[in-house]
């Protein structure tokens with residue numbers, strides 16, 4: 001009796017391949033999660049998950065240009081999270097630039 005191997009019709013892309021692509025892109029220039037999402041073809045949420053892994057794997061060589069409020073100029077310098085903040089803590093504006101990432 002033979003069992004057919006269960007395989008998805010389209011095999012998912014390997015996580016490490018995606019990570020290599022992201023690493024290569026980030027070595028070239030600073031990019032936002034949105035830009036990376038478009039370039040690599042995965043969702044922004046997935047990009048952020050990969051970046052979290054890369055940040056650990058690269059031992060701090062992943063640099064983030066902090067997001068900034070377009071209303072009052074507040075810069076989120078101390079922010080640890082990679083996701084863009086929803087609101088400025090100073091003026092409550094939601095007009096905030098996307099953080100961009102690069103690898104040193």
Ligand SMILES: [Zn+2]
Nearest residue numbers: 069072088091
């Ligand atoms: Zn503000």
